Amino acid sequence: MKIFHKKTNLSHHIDRLKADGKSIGFIPTMGALHDGHLSLVNKGLSQNDIVVVSIFVNPTQFDNQEDLVKYPRTLKSDVELLETVSNVLIIVYAPSVKDIYDDNVQSQSFSFDGLEYEMEGAFRDGHFDGVATIVKRLFEIVNADNAYFGEKDFQQLQIIKKLVELNKMHVNVIGCEIHRAEDGLAMSSRNTRLTKNHRAAAPFIYKTLKTAKKKFGTKSAKRITEWVNLEFNKQPLLELEYFIISDVKTLKPVKRKSTKKIYRAFIAVYAGDIRLIDNIALN
Numbered sequence: 001m002k003i004f005h006k007k008t009n010l011s012h013h014i015d016r017l018k019a020d021g022k023s024i025g026f027i028p029t030m031g032a033l034h035d036g037h038l039s040l041v042n043k044g045l046s047q048n049d050i051v052v053v054s055i056f057v058n059p060t061q062f063d064n065q066e067d068l069v070k071y072p073r074t075l076k077s078d079v080e081l082l083e084t085v086s087n088v089l090i091i092v093y094a095p096s097v098k099d100i101y102d103d104n105v106q107s108q109s110f111s112f113d114g115l116e117y118e119m120e121g122a123f124r125d126g127h128f129d130g131v132a133t134i135v136k137r138l139f140e141i142v143n144a145d146n147a148y149f150g151e152k153d154f155q156q157l158q159i160i161k162k163l164v165e166l167n168k169m170h171v172n173v174i175g176c177e178i179h180r181a182e183d184g185l186a187m188s189s190r191n192t193r194l195t196k197n198h199r200a201a202a203p204f205i206y207k208t209l210k211t212a213k214k215k216f217g218t219k220s221a222k223r224i225t226e227w228v229n230l231e232f233n234k235q236p237l238l239e240l241e242y243f244i245i246s247d248v249k250t251l252k253p254v255k256r257k258s259t260k261k262i263y264r265a266f267i268a269v270y271a272g273d274i275r276l277i278d279n280i281a282l283n
Contacts, residue, residue, distance in 0.1 A: 001079060001087040003094060007141045010093050014052070014143055022049040026144035026171070028135060031055040032072040033081050036179035036187030040148045041085055043176050052142050053082060054093040056100065060107040061130030072189060093142070100137060107133045112162045118251040119244055119266050120155050120277070131156055132163050139164075139171055146172045150179065152186045154264060154279050155251060178278070180206065186278045198271035201237040205269050208232070209280040212243075212265050216282045221245040221254045224265075232269070241268040241275070245282065 004010040014024060025044030029037055037053075044051040055078055062068035075094055082090050097105060107129040110116065116128040139147065149157045157175045164173055179187045184206035185199075194202060208231055215224050225243055232240035245254050248262045257263070263282040268275060 001083055001090060001092060003079065003092040005094055005096065005099065007093075007095060007099055010052075010091070011141055011143070013091070017050055018143070023146075024048055024142065024144040025051040026054070026138070026142045026147040027051065028054045028056075028138050028147070028149075030057045030071065030189065031078050032074050032189035032192065033078045034187050034189065034191075036150060036152070038081065038085060039179045040150060040176055041082065041090065043174070044146065044148050045086065045089055047174075048146055050089055050091060052091045052093055052144060054095075054138055054142070056093075056095055056134070056138075058100075058130060058134040059097060059105060060101075060133055061127055063124045063127055070193070072192065093138075100134070108136075110163070112159050112166075115155065115159050115162060115251050118155065118246065118253075119242065120268070123241060123268065128156070128159055132159065135160055136163060136167065136169075139169055144171055146174055148174050148176055150177075151175050152178045152188065152278065154248075154266070158248070158251065184210075186276070188276065190274050190276065193274050194271055198237055198274065201235065202269075202271050202276060204235060204238060205267060205276060205278050206280075209265055209267060209278060212245075213280055213282050216245070216263070216265075221257065221263075228267075237271060239270040241270060243267045248281075 025048035027040045027044055041051055055075060057071050057073060059068055079092060110129055110132045121128055161173050164171060183203040185203050208228055212224050212228060228243040232238060244266050245263055246252060247254060248264050254263055264279050265282055266279045268277045
């Protein structure tokens with residue numbers, strides 16, 4: 001498997017591949033890869049000749065520096081996992097912070113028509129500026145035809161689509177279904193940090209989302225939100241940060257349901273000191 005640590009070397013290699021008519025898929029990650037990432041890789045390989053996987057823990061998107069320090073860095077095992085899919089058709093880009101940012105490790109400021117202020121944006125100051133900064137930079141380096149993102153980070157997916165639109169970037173952004181464990185917990189690199197008891201409790205998050213979806217046909221968003229809060233009050237190991245039902249286009253919370261709009265329920269929960277997010281389509 002080809003592993004690049006320098007952006008110039010990677011860009012030259014991709015230029016040669018594209019000159020040979022190869023299509024390039026791209027999956028940006030922060031490493032600690034799991035089956036959810038592999039589902040994106042397999043999707044990419046089904047639609048492209050070559051897939052580039054970046055592995056980079058991006059410092060500018062962490063509002064909590066302790067979280068940045070604790071984030072797992074497992075390049076060797078990540079590469080081994082990718083090799084179970086292919087050691088020929090996958091390229092790994094594992095840069096240093098300096099290779100990405102030179103000596104200027106800070107975010108650009110972006111405006112995404114208000115998408116950045118909802119949900120995660122309200123709770124994680126500067127997070128989406130950091131995300132957009134690194135994704136824009138990686139898109140420029142990799143020059144992919146298609147890029148794949150999981151819908152677990154649905155708000156991030158919508159913001160990246162807006163980033164591409166506003167900057168007129170030539171990459172097709174494709175959202176992929178949430179990959180879940182057998183008990184319903186959305187796959188996340190953070191799951192490995194859960195204690196045994198918190199891991200056992202965490203599937204309640206998706207169970208609650210599924211029930212909220214059933215209630216959405218007959219109950220108001222306000223009533224469903226109140227019910228979710230009451231349910232989490234009964235869970236000693238899980239602390240609800242937010243539950244919001246939003247319009248998928250604007251991400252603004254719904255006030256009155258409309259048959260002309262598409263809605264999604266979003267949730268963020270603390271299991272001990274591990275923050276988990278999830279969402280579900282409602283209609």
